[in-house]
Amino acid sequence: MRININRIPKSTAIKHTSSQKNLIKLKHTSYGSDLWISWGIVEQANSENNTIDVRLEQRGWILRKVPVRSLEWAGSNIDRGFGERDLPPKDSKVLLVFPDGIVDNAFALCSVLLTTADTGVKLKQELLVVGKEREYLKILEDGWKITRDKDTGDFTIESPEVTDKIIINLDRTNKKVKVSVGNIDLEITNAQVNIAGSTKSLVTHAELDSALQGLITALNNHLHTGVTTGAGSSGPPAAPMSLDISASEAQKAKTS
Numbered sequence: 001m002r003i004n005i006n007r008i009p010k011s012t013a014i015k016h017t018s019s020q021k022n023l024i025k026l027k028h029t030s031y032g033s034d035l036w037i038s039w040g041i042v043e044q045a046n047s048e049n050n051t052i053d054v055r056l057e058q059r060g061w062i063l064r065k066v067p068v069r070s071l072e073w074a075g076s077n078i079d080r081g082f083g084e085r086d087l088p089p090k091d092s093k094v095l096l097v098f099p100d101g102i103v104d105n106a107f108a109l110c111s112v113l114l115t116t117a118d119t120g121v122k123l124k125q126e127l128l129v130v131g132k133e134r135e136y137l138k139i140l141e142d143g144w145k146i147t148r149d150k151d152t153g154d155f156t157i158e159s160p161e162v163t164d165k166i167i168i169n170l171d172r173t174n175k176k177v178k179v180s181v182g183n184i185d186l187e188i189t190n191a192q193v194n195i196a197g198s199t200k201s202l203v204t205h206a207e208l209d210s211a212l213q214g215l216i217t218a219l220n221n222h223l224h225t226g227v228t229t230g231a232g233s234s235g236p237p238a239a240p241m242s243l244d245i246s247a248s249e250a251q252k253a254k255t256s
Contacts, residue, residue, distance in 0.1 A: 037096065037098065038095075038096050039056075039093055039112075040054035041091060043055050043090065044090065045087035047085065049065060050067060052066050052087065063103065068108045069110070070083040070086075088111055089141055093112055093114060094109070095108070095111070095112070097109050113127055126139065135148070135149060136148040136150060142160070144157065144160065145158045153173075155169070155172070164181060176188065176189045184196050201249045202249075204249075208248035210248075211245040211248060
């Protein structure tokens with residue numbers, strides 16, 4: 001990719017909301033007509049009005065309070081306002097659109113993955129790699145990573161920590177959901193729930209309590225055969241006792 005580098009003139013601040021300049025058209029582009037779109041570099045984000053101050057390097061302009069698009073429908077109902085606020089970070093490259101070629105109509109539409117300089121090197125660690133054409137990957141500014149396989153529908157959310165990493169995996173292929181925090185896993189399938197493993201059965205309180213209460217009742221009421229006075233021992237109980245707790249086994253939960 002060939003990159004043309006031009007000297008940037010001294011920046012001139014232009015107030016985006018200026019009533020004196022709201023009809024200025026961006027003319028004299030490389031096409032010889034109005035400039036309807038342009039790349040810019042973010043100088044500052046403003047959450048109070050979901051705007052950015054952005055620098056148009058080729059023109060040496062700074063546009064202030066340029067609205068940023070919402071990927072969710074924006075509006076309000078009887079209870080609340082709704083939409084999306086997702087402001088780009090400082091120094092990110094954004095595409096500006098100028099409806100009707102008017103500065104005051106400008107808004108930031110999207111960003112682009114840079115392939116050069118230090119940012120390009122970092123993006124090539126995970127985002128700009130070979131063989132991932134069928135993978136959706138989103139890495140947020142704080143390091144959270146969202147991955148989706150476009151063929152299988154498998155979906156993963158992963159935290160940035162090296163230790164005690166949080167991973168949520170939605171395995172559509174095997175009909176399984178797995179949540180991991182460090183080395184502790186919770187796995188849900190269409191057959192059972194596994195908590196930190198699947199080699200041991202869990203029990204349910206009511207059924208186990210019922211079995212144990214039955215044993216206590218048997219102990220309180222049992223009789224021995226061959227009872228004699230004096231030294232010696234009695235025979236076994238007339239009705240031998242047993243304890244069956246199989247009914248307390250949780251059928252759809254396992255652990256280890």
